[in-house]
Amino acid sequence: MKRLNRRQVVQGMGAAALSPVLGHLPLASAQQGDIVVGAAQPVTGVFAFAGTQMHYGLNDFIQWKNEKGGVQGRRLRYVMEDSGFKVDQGVAIFKKIMAAEKPNFFYCDGTPLVKAITRDAVDSKHVMTSSTSLAAAVADPVATPQNFVPGATYSRLHEVLMEHINRTWKGAEKPRIAYVYTEAEFGIDGIPAAKARAAKLGLPIVAEVITKPGGVGVDVSTEVAKLRRARPNIVVFQGYINSPMPEFARQMKEAGMEVEIYGTAWGLDKPAFDALAAVGQNLTGVSLYATGDEDVPMIREIRQYLNKARPGTTHISPFYISAWFSGMVFAEIADRCLKDKKPLTLDNMKAAMESIKNWDTGGLIGLPVDMSGHETQVGRVIRYNPAKKAMEPAGEWIKA
Known part of the structure; x- marks a missing residue:
């Protein structure tokens, strides 16, 4: 997306986050109350490059949805504070918004915060949560019953990747695969599933x-x-958003290695594919969403909204799409409850989410979505096109 400096983002947050554009459509918030979406977004700190996109994605979805009449005539209202990607700060924001707003939904900045607030969220009996986390531990209907991940878990993504490699590899022999991952949870999560599917x-x-x-x-x-x-043919990276992947690529080239480099999810964003292209390497990997497919109806809706809200935007970050998708699920949950004339309690919202099957996301995810397991299980491989300097589809949608 077009570049904004941190001061511009922080200065613009108040109006952008708290004043949805309602247009001329009548919303029944005065009679029935707003549907409140709270959030602890990392718009400053080490994760700010992603956090600003997460903030924009969720805020923009809410404004877009309100322009279309909200949910059953009720307005969505977004209340956000900056977490700095610090768990203690995020917990304090969660408690503050819970006390002041009694939100129906809450968006966390990642896995640690989801885990930290799960007990309080469940005990409240009135809030469902999501975040950018794709960890299997927070897509657990029993351990984290209030939470869903905005797509497939890392485990499912690696299963999709192994399936894609098996279906598309052209060599006479099976490809030799190496895995490079960070020892952090972000890196380790998904590796056992990858190894199991590869063995199968x-x-x-x-x-x-x-x-x-x-x-x-x-x-x-x-x-x-x-x-x-x-001597691998393919090197798969997990747990990195950019560095040190380009340095690996540079040194492997210098060592005379000819390999394909793969990644997943957040490791497929512009910082990574630009940096790898600079050392002559085209990135491939498993995307959660319809990346690079401008014919998809929901991508067209996002483009139209961005053309109005932030003219000049070109790149749509996966962090932006992820937060937008979480907003879509929040709205779908609320819609199902209200259609059935059920209050927005955690039990009712969890049941509504688990009833989401064969759901059309406007093509944002290319197969009908089933959220009964608190994830989607679907992914598609994309590949960097050096002529377009962008990622584009390189395979079919696969359900793990």
Whole structure:
């Protein structure tokens, strides 16, 4: 998306977050009350590059939905504060908004915050939650009954990736696959499922390289030497949004290795594919959403909204789409409850969400969505096109 500096984002948040554009449509909030969506968004701090997009995505969906009449004539209202991607700060924001607003829905900044507020959310009996987290631990109808992930979990994405590789590999022999992942939860989550699906399909995983979390300047020469000895055809990265993937790619090229580089979800955004392209490597990976497909009805709706709200926007970040999709699920849950004349209690909302089957998301996810397991289980492989300098579809939608 077009670049905004941090001060512009923070200064603009009050009006953008708290004043949805209602247009001329009559909304019955005065009689029935707003449907409140609270959020702790990391718009400053180490995760701000993603947090601003998460904030815009959820806020923009709410404004877009209100312009179309809200949910059963009731207005959605967005109440957000900056968490800085700090768990204690996020918990304080959650408690503050819960006390002041009694929200029906709450958007967290990631896995740690979802886990930290789960007990209080369940005890409240009136709030459902989501976040950018794709961790299997927070797509658990028993352990985190109030939460859903905005797409497929990391486990499902890696299963989709193994299925895609098995279906599309052209070599006479099965491809040799190496995994590189960070020792953080973001990296480890999904690896057991990947190995299990690879074994089922007869795909050899010839190396596993585990790195410490790190950024620019991390020395990966030892790890690249291990990969060179393993001679993979494909190297799959998990748990990185950008660095150190470009450095791995550079050193592998210098070592004479010819490999395809794959990633998942948040590792497929513009910072990663631009940086890899700069060292002559085209990124491939599993996307949660209809990335690069401008013919999709919901992508067209997003484009039209952005043309009005932030003219000049070109790139739509997956973080933006993820938050928009969470908003779609919030609205669908509320709509189902209100149609059935049921109050927005946690039990009713959880049942409504688990009744979402064969749901058309306007093509944002390319197969009918089933949220009964608090995730979608669906993904599609996309690949960087150097001519367009963008990611585009490279395979069919697959349900794990």
